[in-house]
Structure formats: C-alpha cells, structure tokens
Amino acid sequence: MLTFPLSGSSSELVLNVLTMVLSQGKPLDRAYSHNFSGLKLEPSEQARITFVAGDILRRLNLYCFIVDIEQHEFDRLGSKLLNGWHLFHGLALPKMQYSLQVDQKQLNEKIEAAKLIPTLWDGCPEWLDTLGQAQLGDKWPAERAALTQAPRRFIRVNELKTNREKLMTSLAKEGVDTQIVATVDSALEVTSDSALFRTDSFQKGLFEQQDAGSQLVAAAVDAKPGMRVVDACAGAGGKTLHIAAQMQGKGRLLAMDIEQWKLDNLKTRAKRAGAHNVETRIIASSKTIKRLKLTADRVLLDVPCSGLGVLKRNPDSKWRDTAERLPVLIDLQKQIIDSYSRMVKVGGMLIYATCSIMPDENRNQVDRFLRDNPHFSLIEDETILVSEQGFDGFYLAKMIRNAE
Ligand SMILES: C[S@@+](CC[C@H](N)C(=O)[O-])C[C@H]1O[C@@H](n2cnc3c(N)ncnc32)[C@H](O)[C@@H]1O
Known part of the structure; x- marks a missing residue:
C-alpha cells in the first residue's frame, strides 16, 4: 500500500x-x-x-x-x-x-x-460473479474478496544449486529480504521491493520466481532420481525446473508443449538452473504422444485453463474474458487428459493441474476422466483456494494407472 x-x-x-x-x-x-x-x-x-x-x-x-x-x-x-x-x-x-x-x-x-x-x-465483473456463484456457491464470496488483494512475491529455491537458508543469506547480502514459507518446503516470500532479476543470485540460477501455490503443484509430482517424467504442457518450464530439482539431475525429464518459443525459453532457464536432464520436444501431432505410450513414471498435465485462480496477478484478464471461453477450455482439457494419459505406465502417476478454482475445470473434469478410464484411480486431490493460504489458486489431482 x-x-x-x-x-x-x-x-x-x-x-x-x-x-x-x-x-x-x-x-x-x-x-x-x-x-x-x-x-x-x-x-x-x-x-x-x-x-x-x-x-x-x-x-x-x-x-x-x-x-x-x-x-x-x-x-x-x-x-x-x-x-x-x-x-x-x-x-x-x-x-x-x-x-x-x-x-x-x-x-x-x-x-x-x-x-x-x-x-x-x-x-468483480457480472459474468465472473455469476460463474463463481454457480461453481463455488458459499465459498465464492471469500474467494471473490481474496482476489482483490495484491499478490505476494514468492521464489523457489533451486535445490540443484543451494538450499533455503543459504539462499536467504546470499539474498540478504544483495539487499533482498525474504522469509520462510512454513507450509511450502521450497518457497521463500520476498518482503522487500527489490529487483530480483538483477541480483547475482538470480543470474547464478539459485532461484526462480514462482508462486507458492504453483510450487505445491510441482511438489505433488513427487519425481524421484532416475525416473522417466513427462511435463506435457510445460510452457516456459516453471514446474519443469522444480521437477528437475526433485530428480537431482538424474533420470529423464521430457518437457513438451505446442509452442516452440516457450520451449526455447525453457531451455535458457534450464541452463541457468543447471537442470541438465531436461529435454524439450514440440508436440507436432498425436504421433508425438503415441510414441510414448505406457512409458512414463510420472506425467504432469498442467493444462491450459481459465486462469481464474491467478486473477490477483493477472487482473486484466477478467475485463477481457467472458464465460463463453470456459466450455472451450474444458473441451481442450478433456482432449489433453484423455490423450496424454496414455503416456503413463502401469503403476505410474498422472498429475492433473490447473491454475483455476472452478470445479468444472478441476474435480468435475477428473471425475469424468475416471468414469471413462477405469484403469486409473484417484489417489488424492486438492484445491488451493486463494482465501485460505494467500497463494494463487490452483488445483491438483494425483491418479495412478492400475492396468493397461
Ligand atoms: C498453464 S500453461 C503451463 C504453465 C507451465 N507448466 C509452468 O509451470 O510454467 C499451459 C500450457 O499448455 C500449452 N498447451 C496448450 N495446448 C496444448 C496441447 N494441446 N498440448 C500441450 N500443451 C498445450 C500452452 O502453450 C501452455 O504453455
């Protein structure tokens, strides 16, 4: 203020x-x-x-x-x-x-x-209020109010290069004040108005700017060194880099997207982070996915979504968007989860995630998928509500493949 x-x-x-x-x-x-x-x-x-x-x-x-x-x-x-x-x-x-x-x-x-x-x-624009009421009922007013708050600034410590305590010390020397986020192991909250990207710590790849809620999503992937992991909607790699750190640089981490410029950006970030086991691949057609059938220990689907959980950060979108976009996105999410889940091997885990708080993009989408794909079962899911922890809003569901 x-x-x-x-x-x-x-x-x-x-x-x-x-x-x-x-x-x-x-x-x-x-x-x-x-x-x-x-x-x-x-x-x-x-x-x-x-x-x-x-x-x-x-x-x-x-x-x-x-x-x-x-x-x-x-x-x-x-x-x-x-x-x-x-x-x-x-x-x-x-x-x-x-x-x-x-x-x-x-x-x-x-x-x-x-x-x-x-x-x-x-x-709140009228279309969003109508949608929020219909989707979240009693929970909506608290979410609507929480979305008026300024977003807090979080960073993720890159455990390939340092740890939280060491990072706090190096940032303090550069004039950046941070505090531990008790509920997210990899997160620090930045409490000063410092220019993060100009710091040596950033240039050396010691951290990435990433909301604490987003860090909870990548943590749920629970990737282990030596695994084969696919991040199939990787974008510029916010979550890919976090997964790379979980894998301690060992094993195979395939980052895919339909936009080459995002993957190019990811490569630059991976280099800075020292994430050497990241390979990028453009999804040119359904064949790219078919070739990976039943091969992955973990598949993260951080699907395109309405972004209604991250409106604190991107408030401009609520004045541009309309409710009509939602069914189109839900259909795209359905196509992605139905097709890309084929990459998960038996005993492997599928992690579906959005930065939305609306059930139709989240639990309802997952329930529909599980009904149509009985060889998968739900381990657990979580909606990270904006009003609860002060992070951005996210959803994640962990599912296991029990049979081909
Ligand atoms: C929510 S963003 C991903 C953000 C990213 N995981 C991160 O943590 O920074 C969704 C991504 O899905 C990509 N995408 C859209 N349609 C896709 C499709 N059919 N297959 C794979 N990726 C797609 C978009 O280009 C976008 O980068």
Whole structure:
C-alpha cells in the first residue's frame, strides 16, 4: 500500500500502462515491459507503480463507479480515475501535468453506495460473479474478496544449486529480504521491493520466481532420481525446473508443449538452473504422444485453463474474458487428459493441474476422466483456494494407472 501519492511521472506511467491494457487490449505484463523498458526506475518506485496499476485493475469497476466514468472512457478520463483512487485510499492528489478533478463530497457518497454492492466492492465483473456463484456457491464470496488483494512475491529455491537458508543469506547480502514459507518446503516470500532479476543470485540460477501455490503443484509430482517424467504442457518450464530439482539431475525429464518459443525459453532457464536432464520436444501431432505410450513414471498435465485462480496477478484478464471461453477450455482439457494419459505406465502417476478454482475445470473434469478410464484411480486431490493460504489458486489431482 502507498503512504504518499505517486509522483507526476509515475502517474503518467500508470496511465500509459492502463491505457495499453484497457484501450488497446494488451496484456498487463506486456504493458509493463513496454513502458518500463529503457527507464532507470528505482525498484521501490517500480513497485509503487505496479501496485497502483494492479490495484486499479483488480477493482476497476469500483474505481470507475466512484468517479462516475465508464471503462471505455479510460483513455480520456484516466486522470480522474487516478485522482479518485488516491482520495479513496486517503492520499493527497498526485501532481499530474493535466488532470481532471474529482468532487470529494460526491466521491464519498459513491463510496458509501458501493459498500452496499459486494460484487462492485470486490471489483468483480457480472459474468465472473455469476460463474463463481454457480461453481463455488458459499465459498465464492471469500474467494471473490481474496482476489482483490495484491499478490505476494514468492521464489523457489533451486535445490540443484543451494538450499533455503543459504539462499536467504546470499539474498540478504544483495539487499533482498525474504522469509520462510512454513507450509511450502521450497518457497521463500520476498518482503522487500527489490529487483530480483538483477541480483547475482538470480543470474547464478539459485532461484526462480514462482508462486507458492504453483510450487505445491510441482511438489505433488513427487519425481524421484532416475525416473522417466513427462511435463506435457510445460510452457516456459516453471514446474519443469522444480521437477528437475526433485530428480537431482538424474533420470529423464521430457518437457513438451505446442509452442516452440516457450520451449526455447525453457531451455535458457534450464541452463541457468543447471537442470541438465531436461529435454524439450514440440508436440507436432498425436504421433508425438503415441510414441510414448505406457512409458512414463510420472506425467504432469498442467493444462491450459481459465486462469481464474491467478486473477490477483493477472487482473486484466477478467475485463477481457467472458464465460463463453470456459466450455472451450474444458473441451481442450478433456482432449489433453484423455490423450496424454496414455503416456503413463502401469503403476505410474498422472498429475492433473490447473491454475483455476472452478470445479468444472478441476474435480468435475477428473471425475469424468475416471468414469471413462477405469484403469486409473484417484489417489488424492486438492484445491488451493486463494482465501485460505494467500497463494494463487490452483488445483491438483494425483491418479495412478492400475492396468493397461
Ligand atoms: C498453464 S500453461 C503451463 C504453465 C507451465 N507448466 C509452468 O509451470 O510454467 C499451459 C500450457 O499448455 C500449452 N498447451 C496448450 N495446448 C496444448 C496441447 N494441446 N498440448 C500441450 N500443451 C498445450 C500452452 O502453450 C501452455 O504453455
């Protein structure tokens, strides 16, 4: 949270980032990299900018409501919204070159009115509220409220190179404060506004930035040295690298995806991490999967999903997405689990995971798979709810293949 207002130049940056997201439809991370590139921002100032932009997007409809503007008017009236944001949080107004003023009395009346509308107070678009209610029932209001919070920063210690205590010490020497996350063995929470990627510890591959919930997913794979493991939707390898550390560099770890650029990115990260047993393979057709039939001790399917568990981090997506995307994703997840589960050998484990908290993408998908594939049985599953541990929301299910 801010204790003093943004400077004029930081306010301009927030407005530029939000205009790219809201008026040009760009993803938030791309808007940040575009606007920050070439600037020598102090890490603490960059943290303040990302906090404000992120918070505005997490509760965009609320902030628009209290200053009486429509979302599509942001490129013209953004300065009014930013002024309203400062007043809402009890801060003085930022000194912007041109800005539209807000009537404090009207703003206070609007805030009182908004407090009576929970969905508005929690920055929730209507489609998402309807979906959340239908999927999670009584649990939804707590999740909806938790998704308004700023994401915490977590890193995963790379056990191929160091351990948590040593990493804490080296980071402290570089001015990065961290604390142990008691419930996740591999995780540290970063408690200072430091620029992590500029540290020597990062360049040496001692850690990766990874949410603690995501670390619980890779931990569930429980890969052992010498095993044959497939991470079939590996992307840029967040979980692959964690699995490589579990395997202590021994055995075969195959990282697959349909996007070559992600696998290229993964190779760079694997090199930095010293994860030498990672092999990448593009999925060019169903033959790529068929060739691996009944071969793997572990298959991780971290499938494409709605991302509704990670909205704290990616709040822009809830203003772009609609409920119509969900059935399409559920169908894709069904195709992936039905086809890719063939790679698991008898006695091997299939781990299905999403970064969603919605049962239709999670337990309902797994139940349907188990009904259609009786040679698999469920070991356990877990939904990591955003409101419970303060991590991002994830789901994971561990299944075993009992027969061909
Ligand atoms: C949730 S992301 C994976 C994130 C990654 N496991 C990590 O921890 O960083 C899902 C990935 O599935 C990939 N994907 C989409 N369709 C696929 C398919 N049919 N087969 C394999 N991967 C697919 C996407 O390119 C994306 O990288």
